[in-house]
Amino acid sequence: xxxxxxxxxxxxxxxxxxxxxxxxxxxxxxxxxxxxxxxxxxxxxxxxxxxxxxxxxxxxxxxxxxxxxxxxxxxxxxxxxxxxxxxxxxxxxxxxxxxxxxxxxxxxxxxxxxxxxxxxxxxxxxxxxxxxxxxxxxxxxxxxxxxxxxxxxxxxxxxxxxxxxxxxxxxxxxxxxxxxxxxxxxxxxxxxxxxxxxxxxxxxxxxxxxxxxxxxxxxxxxxxxxxxxxxxxxxxxxxxxxxxxxxxxxxxxxxxxxxxxxxxxxxxxxxxxxxxxxxxxxxxxxxxxxxxxxxxxxxxxxxxxxxxxxxxxxxxxxxxxxxxxxxxxxxxxxxxxxxxxxxxxxxxxxxxxxxxxxxxxxxxxxxxxxxxxxxxxxxxxxxxxxxxxxxxxxxxxxxxxxxxxxxxxxxxxxxxxxxxxxxxxxxxxxxxxxxxxxxxxxxxxxxxxxxxxxxxxxxxxxxxxxxxxxxxxxxxxxxxxxxxxxxxxxxxxxxxxxxxxxxxxxxxxxxxxxxxxxxxxxxxxxxxxxxxxxxxxxxxxxxxxxxxxxxxxxxxxxxxxxxxxxxxxxxxxxxxxxxxxxxxxxxxxxxxxxxxxxxxxxxxxxxxxxxxxxxxxxxxxxxxxxxxxxxxxxxxxxxxxxxxxxxxxxxxxxxxxxxxxxxxxxxxxxxxxxxxxxxxxxxxxxxxxxxxxxxxxxxxxxxxxxxxxxxxxxxxxxxxxxxxxxxxxxxxxxxxxxxxxxxxxxxxxxxxxxxxxxxxxxxxxxxxxxxxxxxxxxxxxxxxxxxxxxxxxxxxxxxxxxxxxxxxxxxxxxxxxxxxxxxxxxxxxxxxxxxxxxxxxxxxxxxxxxxxxxxxxxxxxxxxxxxxxxxxxxxxxxxxxxxxxxxxxxxx
Numbered sequence: 001x002x003x004x005x006x007x008x009x010x011x012x013x014x015x016x017x018x019x020x021x022x023x024x025x026x027x028x029x030x031x032x033x034x035x036x037x038x039x040x041x042x043x044x045x046x047x048x049x050x051x052x053x054x055x056x057x058x059x060x061x062x063x064x065x066x067x068x069x070x071x072x073x074x075x076x077x078x079x080x081x082x083x084x085x086x087x088x089x090x091x092x093x094x095x096x097x098x099x100x101x102x103x104x105x106x107x108x109x110x111x112x113x114x115x116x117x118x119x120x121x122x123x124x125x126x127x128x129x130x131x132x133x134x135x136x137x138x139x140x141x142x143x144x145x146x147x148x149x150x151x152x153x154x155x156x157x158x159x160x161x162x163x164x165x166x167x168x169x170x171x172x173x174x175x176x177x178x179x180x181x182x183x184x185x186x187x188x189x190x191x192x193x194x195x196x197x198x199x200x201x202x203x204x205x206x207x208x209x210x211x212x213x214x215x216x217x218x219x220x221x222x223x224x225x226x227x228x229x230x231x232x233x234x235x236x237x238x239x240x241x242x243x244x245x246x247x248x249x250x251x252x253x254x255x256x257x258x259x260x261x262x263x264x265x266x267x268x269x270x271x272x273x274x275x276x277x278x279x280x281x282x283x284x285x286x287x288x289x290x291x292x293x294x295x296x297x298x299x300x301x302x303x304x305x306x307x308x309x310x311x312x313x314x315x316x317x318x319x320x321x322x323x324x325x326x327x328x329x330x331x332x333x334x335x336x337x338x339x340x341x342x343x344x345x346x347x348x349x350x351x352x353x354x355x356x357x358x359x360x361x362x363x364x365x366x367x368x369x370x371x372x373x374x375x376x377x378x379x380x381x382x383x384x385x386x387x388x389x390x391x392x393x394x395x396x397x398x399x400x401x402x403x404x405x406x407x408x409x410x411x412x413x414x415x416x417x418x419x420x421x422x423x424x425x426x427x428x429x430x431x432x433x434x435x436x437x438x439x440x441x442x443x444x445x446x447x448x449x450x451x452x453x454x455x456x457x458x459x460x461x462x463x464x465x466x467x468x469x470x471x472x473x474x475x476x477x478x479x480x481x482x483x484x485x486x487x488x489x490x491x492x493x494x495x496x497x498x499x500x501x502x503x504x505x506x507x508x509x510x511x512x513x514x515x516x517x518x519x520x521x522x523x524x525x526x527x528x529x530x531x532x533x534x535x536x537x538x539x540x541x542x543x544x545x546x547x548x549x550x551x552x553x554x555x556x557x558x559x560x561x562x563x564x565x566x567x568x569x570x571x572x573x574x575x576x577x578x579x580x581x582x583x584x585x586x587x588x589x590x591x592x593x594x595x596x597x598x599x600x601x602x603x604x605x606x607x608x609x610x611x612x613x614x615x616x617x618x619x620x621x622x623x624x625x626x627x628x629x630x631x632x633x634x635x636x637x638x639x640x641x642x643x644x645x646x647x648x649x650x651x652x653x654x655x656x657x658x659x660x661x662x663x664x665x666x667x668x669x670x671x672x673x674x675x676x677x678x679x680x681x682x683x684x685x686x687x688x689x690x691x692x693x694x695x696x697x698x699x700x701x702x703x704x705x706x707x708x709x710x711x712x713x714x715x716x717x718x719x720x721x722x723x724x725x726x727x728x729x730x731x732x733x734x735x736x737x738x739x740x741x742x743x744x745x746x747x748x749x750x751x752x753x754x755x756x757x758x759x760x761x762x763x764x765x766x767x768x769x770x771x772x773x774x775x776x777x778x779x780x781x782x783x784x785x786x787x788x789x790x791x792x793x794x795x796x797x798x799x800x801x802x803x804x805x806x807x808x809x810x811x812x813x814x815x816x817x818x819x820x821x822x823x824x825x826x827x828x829x830x831x832x833x834x835x836x837x838x839x840x841x842x843x844x845x846x847x848x849x850x851x852x853x854x855x856x857x858x859x860x861x862x863x864x865x866x867x868x869x870x871x872x873x874x875x876x877x878x879x880x881x882x883x884x885x886x887x888x889x890x891x892x
Contacts (some may be wrong), residue, residue, distance in 0.1 A: 012272035053552030057393060061098045062108065062117060066124065068092055070148065071137045073128025074382055079414045080353070081386040081444075082437045113152070127152060131387035132394055135370075135380040147379055150397055158392045162204070163457050166388045170445040171463075172470055173228050179474050180227070184245050186424060190259050193418035194227030195350050196444045197385045198316065199225075201413065204232045204395055205314060205346065210271035215310045216299045219278045220292030221316035222285040222415075223259040226278075226352060229316075234278040235265040238477040243488045250487045256280070256673040279636075280674040283667040285321040289331040290629045291666070294636025296342045301617070302496075302575070302641065308343025312399075316348045319412075320355025323369035327774040332376050335408045339580060339621030340633055344402040347373065347410040351385075357430040370412045378408040378680045385415030386444050389451075416441075448496055490675040500642050500736050502677045505710040505812045508735040513728035514762040515569045521757075523568040524551035524561070535599040543593060556754035559744060560591040562720030565760060566727040567608055570645055571615045575731050578622025578637060579610075580621045580630055581649030581683070588651045588685065591748045594620045616644075631682075635666055638680040645731050646680050653684035653698025653742065654871070664859040667738045668706040677736040681727070686742035687715075687785035688836045688883070690876035697837060697871035700810075703740045704846040707811040714811040716742040716784040718769070721755035722808055725765035742784055752788060767814035770821035773803035778892055779822065779831045779858070783807045783843060786836045793887040802891060810843055819856050827857040834890045836883065838868040863890045 014025065023031050059525040072089040094100055097443045104118035114120035128134065134151060136144050158166065173196040180189050192198055202219070209217055221229065230236040244258040254273075266273050278297065279290040296313045303310055310693035315331075322328055334340040349370055355363045366372070379401060381394045392412070398409040416438055417845040428435045490869070493500060501508065528544040530536060536544065549555045557565070567577045582588070585595040585604075595604045608618040623630040631648050638646040650656045656663065670676040684698035703714045718722045723741075730739050747753045780790055780802060785807055794802055805821050807814070822831060835842040844862045851860050865882060873879050 002473070054106045056097075058103070058106065059108075062112070062120070064097045064488070065094070065099060066112075066120070068097065069124040069128045069692060070134070071396055074133025074135050075397040076129050076380065077133035078129065078131050079133050079382045079384045079412075081384050081415055082353075082434070082441065084437075125225070131384035131390050133382035135368075135374075135382070138374040139377050139379050143377075143407075145377070146404070147397070147401060150400070155390070155393050155437055156396075158873065160387055160457055162392060163452060165449055166200045166204065166392060167445065167452055167458060169203050169232065170196050170388065170448055171466060172232060173197075173199035174443050174445045175467065175470055176228055176231060176474070179471070179478075180245075181423060182243075183478060187245060188257075188259070188422040188424065189227055190223045190225065190422055191419050192228045192350075193415060194352065194438065194444075195225065195385050195415035195417075196228075197388060197391060197415070198348065198350055198413060199228055199232050200388065201348065201391060201395060201411075202229060202316075204392060205312075205399070206233070206267050206274050206276065207269045207271070208396055208399045210269040210274050212312075212399060213309055215272070215274060216311035216764055217274055217276050217314060218292050218295065218296045218299070218311065219276065219314045219316065220280070220281065221350075222281060222288070222318055222321065223283065224318060224352075226261075226281075228258045229278060230261070230263050230333070234263040234276055235267065236263040238474060239481055240488065242481040243486065246481060246485060248485060248487045250489065250540075252468055252770060254672045255488075255490070256282075261674065280670070280676060282661075282673075284661050284665055285318060286325040286327050286331075286663050287628070287632060287665070289315050289317075289327060290334065290632035291636035291639075293331065293334060293340065293342050293345065294633035294638075295640045296639035297340065297633070298637040300342065308341060309403075310403075311342065313342055313345040314348065315345055318355070319349055319351040319353065319360070319369040320358060320363045322347075322349050323364045323366060323372055324355070327628055327632070329375070330624075332373060332378075332408065332627045333624055333626070333841040334629060335376050336635060337624065339619065339623070340556050340630075341406075343406045345408045346398060346402060347378070347408060348413045349410065351412055351414045353414065354417055354431065354434070356421045359431070360795045368412065370410050373408065373410045376584060377407055378410050380410045380412060382412040382414055385413050386447050388448050390877050415444075415467045446797070447671075453522060492675075493677070496640065497642055497677065500677060500734050502671050502736065503710070504673075505713075505735060505737070508733055511729065511732045512762075512764050513725045513732055514518075514764070515565070515728075516759065517757060517761040519572075520565055523565060523572070524548070526611050527564055527568060527609065529610075530596060530605055532860050534596070534605060535601075536596060537599045540593060540596065550757065553757055554599065556756050556804065557720045557724075557760065558754055559591075559720045559723060559748050560587065562724040562755060562760060563592070563727070564594070564608065566724045567618055567645070568611055570728060570731055571608065572612045574616050576616045576618075576641060576644035577620045578621075578634070578641075579645075579647040579649060580619075580623045580634060581647075582623055582625060582651040582655075584649050585620050585622050588649075589745055589748050627655050629660045631656075631659040632666075635662055635678060635680050638678045639676065642677070642679060642736055643726060643731070647683055648680065649683040649743075650685065650698070652695045653686040654694055654696070656682065656684055656698060663702070664706070666855055668711055670876050671711055671737075672709060678738050679736040681730060681739045681741065683741050683743045683810060685745045687745055687747070688872050688879065689746050689785075690879035691872075692874045693870045693872050697841065698742055699841070699871075700742060700837070700843055701841050704811055704843060707846075710737065710812045712738045712740060712811065713809065714740045714742075717808050718787050718806050719753065719755050719759075719764075719786060721759035721763075722765060722769075724755075724760045725763065729765045744785060747785055747788065750788060754793070765808070766817075767807075767809040768817040768821045769806040769808055770824065771803045771805055772824050773801065775801060775828060776825055777801045778891075779803045779805060779829055780834050781807060781824055781831055781855075782834045783810060786834060789836070789883065789887055790834060790890060793891060797891055799891050807843075810846070813850065822858060825858070829858060831858040831860050832863055832890065833860070834863045834886070836886060837864060837871065838866060839864040840867040841871060 017024055040326040068091045072091045075089045090096055106117050112120050114123055136147055172416050177191045177193050249255055260281055262278045264277040266275050279288050279292055292313050296311045299311050300308055326396050373380055383391050383394050398411055402409050419439055449463055524547055528547045550561055571577055595606045633646040634646055688696045715725055715726055790804055833847055835844055844864055854860050
């Protein structure tokens with residue numbers, strides 16, 4: 001038996017038996033455990049006895065040496081292909097464990113897997129000091145025991161056909177980069193050179209994943225090496241890549257640089273077909289990570305894969321970005337959460353040992369950039385990027401681990417960057433010594449070829465033939481592009497996206513979104529039903545009773561009930577609903593109560609999941625205290641669930657600031673850059689209510705500034721019925737655009753913010769809510785919460801000659817509807833836009849830029865708070881004074 005942690009488990013059991021009854025064990029074991037006690041008590045881990053030659057102290061020291069190699073070996077492993085010296089860990093010295101060279105010939109029992117200490121030391125060095133460094137001390141003990149059993153057993157060598165395939169992938173990766181640099185001199189390609197083994201690694205990932213039953217692989221990565229991955233992993237045609245270099249695009253197509261683009265394909269493996277999706281990604285490096293996980297989760301949900309086995313997420317990271325960008329921590333934290341887990345992600349760190357011009361000593365306070373992954377107990381394998389055979393073993397081990405435990409695992413692929421940050425950069429300005437070494441280093445495919453040629457796996461003729469055939473293929477595709485220049489046509493919508501459209505909002509007809517009254521009543525009754533014996537919280541009994549009264553028509557619907565009915569009606573019609581956010585189940589303002597908790601047992605019950613036989617899934621998850629990571633995940637989910645209602649709710653609207661990258665680089669621009677649609681809904685509580693600068697504004701102005709070419713929708717509804725129809729409209733129309741909703745806070749319980757059951761039973765969302773006032777001297781145009789303040793002020797003043805028109809949809813701008821609403825009044829009637837935000841915020845600048853002092857022939861002006869760098873004042877008293885002045889000015 002070898003000394004692994006599995007055998008350690010056996011020893012632990014014996015030791016426990018010894019503690020309970022020493023005489024239940026043979027004398028040899030009793031003497032061993034007794035000797036441990038004399039040495040100072042219980043030791044971790046235990047070492048085995050050796051029969052007649054028992055020397056507990058010696059074997060305890062040997063065992064400590066073994067443990068030192070397991071824990072410290074990675075520090076001395078030869079993982080740097082540049083061969084630079086690494087400090088030798090003192091803990092690996094014999095002397096550190098009370099051993100010496102004189103002990104090398106001493107015999108060891110079979111449990112150690114070697115006859116002598118010298119032989120054991122050779123095995124330890126071969127296992128732990130070779131081209132792979134294993135970091136496992138932080139891993140769960142059971143999982144670590146399993147990993148050590150695999151690592152300390154003889155490593156299988158890749159089969160002949162696999163080694164040939166690895167070489168071919170390595171060769172083509174290198175030739176492809178050289179071809180691009182020769183044909184497009186000076187163009188930025190963000191070459192993978194120095195880490196070419198990433199390409200065969202990803203290729204073999206598809207094979208090994210398929211062996212585990214995976215049928216969907218979603219890859220997220222930044223720009224370095226992307227063109228190579230597109231060509232050789234995602235099977236993007238060379239011709240298309242070359243046309244993108246020629247930069248001939250259709251008129252009106254904005255697009256993106258070629259090394260941000262994605263692609264998808266079906267790959268056939270030895271274990272069946274695998275669909276591969278490479279995500280589009282901006283230059284914000286790691287921000288694609290949660291998007292990738294969200295996409296995979298949606299795919300798994302679509303196929304009912306609750307065990308999270310059907311799909312695999314592969315994230316390719318840069319070394320400096322992996323440790324440097326906080327979104328990595330947020331993504332890792334999602335890995336084990338029930339609302340976000342995908343069954344384990346394979347993380348590959350493409351380790352250049354350099355971040356642009358910054359050395360590891362300057363970009364991380366940790367020993368390795370991968371140390372961040374220890375937070376989730378992920379095994380970390382540091383691999384020399386030029387050791388292809390060992391890399392194959394590590395990949396198999398990683399995916400076997402992921403398949404067995406459903407957890408994240410990290411491969412730190414240690415290489416270098418042969419060229420500068422891009423092909424026009426000069427790296428010797430900042431790292432002359434490192435690049436002198438790189439200049440002397442042969443291409444990785446030549447290094448591996450030498451090994452395979454020596455072992456008879458390849459012949460020189462085959463290598464030559466493969467080179468010539470591949471280059472001929474590249475030349476042929478390149479010549480075709482040059483001979484037949486033509487535009488790059490963006491991919492159309494296909495698969496699950498067939499039947500959905502982007503483009504101009506006005507070209508897509510509106511739809512009625514009402515639901516029969518009897519259906520609504522039945523849904524409300526289901527929403528108030530609990531299992532027999534379920535103890536409802538005393539304070540929530542009134543909440544449920546109120547909803548029953550709404551079902552009976554005895555009271556109008558409030559905001560939260562209208563939302564619940566929108567979710568419920570969509571679910572019974574077959575549309576999946578997924579809402580996540582901080583405290584989303586209860587609701588930040590104690591309004592939603594989507595989950596009821598038994599007052600005695602604490603067991604949750606979610607009525608939305610028990611509406612009808614065969615209903616679609618309704619998921620509402622409390623998210624971690626994260627905005628960026630969670631919003632990115634839900635955006636990714638929406639990309640692969642167009643027929644569902646996918647929502648993210650901010651605890652307060654201004655919290656969305658933390659996720660601004662996703663707003664700017666994905667939600668607002670993905671259709672224009674990548675022809676990718678999303679129907680994600682953002683619920684952002686908004687309104688100035690005296691809570692201070694940080695809990696007042698969702699920064700409406702920022703979303704309006706981003707509006708262009710009907711890329712998104714920005715709404716500020718004022719009634720529960722409007723909100724109900726708006727949510728259903730998002731799913732029932734075939735157009736897919738992100739929807740940003742300014743949602744209420746105090747208005748959730750405002751006595752006038754209610755709707756009759758009839759209002760949700762029929763009709764549709766109204767972009768403008770007009771009002772006809774005969775002989776009006778002024779029209780106040782407004783949006784959202786301040787409408788109710790104006791309504792109350794009008795009653796107080798008796799100003800019945802002032803009309804109030806509500807602009808419920810701000811973007812795309814409802815020009816036709818607003819023109820019609822204002823057409824009820826003579827041209828000389830002034831129109832004043834009233835907002836409670838400072839004049840440099842809110843919707844005013846957006847409206848004033850559009851109308852410039854005149855709106856459809858009417859004089860147009862604004863009443864707002866004075867300009868301010870802050871959204872609101874910190875004093876509730878000052879807030880009330882400001883609000884009163886604003887209302888008085890509106891009616892002057």
